[in-house]
Amino acid sequence: MMGGAPFYEFGRFGEGTSLVIAVLLGIAFGWFLEQGGMGNARKLSGQFYFTDLSVLKLMFSAIVTAMLGLFWLSWAGLLDLSRVYVPETFIAPQIVGGLVFGVGFATGGLCPGTSCVAAATGRKDGLALIAGMLAGVFVFGEAFPAIDRFADSTARGAWTLPQALGLSQGTVVGILVAVALGAFAGAEWLERRAEHPARPMKLAA
């Protein structure tokens, strides 16, 4: 049985509705990021000093939730997985870009999405990071003609872990759930060792 989802892909609604959905999903995304403390750079940066591993817990909980949802909806025939966008793989640029991104993440203490939540809740460092992001994108854009060969190299298309590892989707999903549970246990152990996680900052004197 062919499923009805993704609804936009099957023409159930038009572009105007899709843009309203973008705002609504964004509101819910921003809500949960703020609820989890992701608008606070001091809390986020605890991730890199093993004092507060909320970033890892939140990211892996989100990935596992959506991954299991996709898997079950597809298995039940309610969603056509082939119509769901898979970010394309460019091996070398994504490893190098990831390293540069990670250095920036530790330096800035927020990522692009969470910087918007930080700014929305009055954190001036969030605004500075947004300005830096815009500058970085501009630098990349200006440099693009010189580095496009590298940026477009080692392209593998919509390549998935089940394809790369020669395993079924269910097996890979199971492995990732196990890895996430192990990571959660490790995170709890590290936090217990590091006594007190960061709280919202006291009003500056």
Next chain:
Amino acid sequence: MSDAKAAPYASPYLAGVGVGVVLLLAFVLMGRGLGASGAFSSVVAAAVNTAAPAHAAGNAFYSGYLTDGAANPLRDWLVLEIIGVVIGGLASGLLARRIRWTTERGAGITDRRRFVNAFVGGTAMGVGAKLARGCTSGLGLTGGATLSVGSWLFIIAAFVGAYAAAPLLRRAWR
């Protein structure tokens, strides 16, 4: 607003499940996931296109974000999603009394130093995210859940880069 009344943050596991449900809804409704850095790209591309249209048209990176001719970022899905993120973050912060016009930093550095770090870190993330074609949202969450190989390579590389740089920046958060 009194600081004493700020509500504690929710469990990161619960907040993560919430983000995961939102991400799943995006897949079910739209067939695409969440993102963030793409919105920044659309804004920069539109700004360059306004200031120097010929320059933008001759650059494959900018022109890739100006496809529908109108080049209006307010018709871009990710820009609208990010406007939503700002609204949602503000609403959550208001209800939990966590809105503060302040700067989050360690006691060992000044506000100005913190702004420099945030700007430099943001610049590095802008370059890194564009080279990788995504950030912690578009690759980390969306690609993570759709089992994209490149996304998982990006996630691992980003944590390696962050943990390599963190010891040099310890003072900024103490």
